[in-house]
Amino acid sequence: MNASPPRIPIRVRAALAAGSALLLAGCANTAQPAAVRGGDEASGRDHYPVTVHVMDDSGKKLEQTVGAEPKRVVVIGQALAELMVEFGLEDRIVGVGYLDNSYSKYADRIAKLPKISDQLPSREAVLALRPDLVLTMSFALKPDKIGEIPFWNARGVDVLPAVNYTKGRDLDSYYEDVRHVGEVFAKTERTEAYTRDQKSRIAAIKRRAKKATDSPEVLLVASGGRDTYDYYGPSLGLVDEMVNDAGGTYMKLTDDTYAQLSLESIVSADPDKIIVTEFQKSDGAKSRDRLLRDPRLKNVTAIRNGDVMIADYTTSIRGSLALADLCEDVAEFVHPDLFPAS
Numbered sequence: 001m002n003a004s005p006p007r008i009p010i011r012v013r014a015a016l017a018a019g020s021a022l023l024l025a026g027c028a029n030t031a032q033p034a035a036v037r038g039g040d041e042a043s044g045r046d047h048y049p050v051t052v053h054v055m056d057d058s059g060k061k062l063e064q065t066v067g068a069e070p071k072r073v074v075v076i077g078q079a080l081a082e083l084m085v086e087f088g089l090e091d092r093i094v095g096v097g098y099l100d101n102s103y104s105k106y107a108d109r110i111a112k113l114p115k116i117s118d119q120l121p122s123r124e125a126v127l128a129l130r131p132d133l134v135l136t137m138s139f140a141l142k143p144d145k146i147g148e149i150p151f152w153n154a155r156g157v158d159v160l161p162a163v164n165y166t167k168g169r170d171l172d173s174y175y176e177d178v179r180h181v182g183e184v185f186a187k188t189e190r191t192e193a194y195t196r197d198q199k200s201r202i203a204a205i206k207r208r209a210k211k212a213t214d215s216p217e218v219l220l221v222a223s224g225g226r227d228t229y230d231y232y233g234p235s236l237g238l239v240d241e242m243v244n245d246a247g248g249t250y251m252k253l254t255d256d257t258y259a260q261l262s263l264e265s266i267v268s269a270d271p272d273k274i275i276v277t278e279f280q281k282s283d284g285a286k287s288r289d290r291l292l293r294d295p296r297l298k299n300v301t302a303i304r305n306g307d308v309m310i311a312d313y314t315t316s317i318r319g320s321l322a323l324a325d326l327c328e329d330v331a332e333f334v335h336p337d338l339f340p341a342s
Helices: 010-018 034-038 078-086 107-111 123-128 149-153 171-184 188-209 239-245 263-269 284-293 301-305 313-318 323-334
Strands: 050-055 061-066 073-076 093-097 115-117 133-137 158-162 217-223 229-232 258-261 273-278 308-310
Touching: 050 158, 050 171, 061 149, 061 158, 073 078, 078 093, 078 107, 078 133, 078 171, 078 313, 093 123, 115 123, 149 158, 158 171, 171 188, 188 239, 188 323, 217 239, 217 263, 217 284, 217 313, 229 263, 239 273, 239 313, 239 323, 273 284, 273 301, 273 313, 273 323, 284 308, 308 323, 313 323
Parallel strands: 073 093, 073 133, 093 115, 133 158, 217 273, 273 308
Antiparallel strands: 050 061, 217 229, 229 258
């Protein structure tokens, strides 16, 4: 098979090799993170109480009024832990859970946080930490998991839900999660500066992608290191928007938001390009190589041409601080003629 050597995006290689800083200022990627540039707002009695409009896992709209600066925060979800670290809030964290173990420049700092569990922590484990706020992916807010929002409110604990897959995950919902963190923790200046920067860089991609004369079909192949693969529908992540914004076509294989993806399905779909991502794994190169070397896939266009890219799970599915970085990597992968390697 005439497959090219494993292609790891430029920014992933940099993060793995040198722990390089997240670059957030324009396409030149040379300025300091927006969180550093923005400065701190005054917090305390001048900022609180603050009310945010949120949604529970079922899609029901609720209000949460945070009366005072949160001091004991339980965080459930990798991307949310990264937000806390980036915006100078890690000293508030009393416990973290459900980490993706993905390519992250924050890996060392998150490893030092008090871990409840790699998986979803139990309700009892969270209660034992006596939080005044729970910042969590919304799927955890169910009776059979850590409990619904009213359960926590009745115990004097505010809840800030995020990453809601019931209403669907897209770039706007990611920006909303960042905005809520800024509001609740009095970091609005920083979070707004970050969001402006991300939107500006992504808008630049969309403008350049209008020059494309073709639209390569791109299939997302998700894996957890198993022998099987998974399909994620457009509402289950952000990578579909990244592909489409870069002038490609995100392949929709079924109306289901999530389905097991057989090798036969990959052969039948015959994508022009494949993006591989792994949940709670950091060795995407192994999954990439496994695809490229599987003789049953040798006639798939993406495999034949070696057009398989590794994408960080947290960023491509949930959204993370490296959002625009991955968008730029995806654009380079989809249309290397329009987005040459930087």
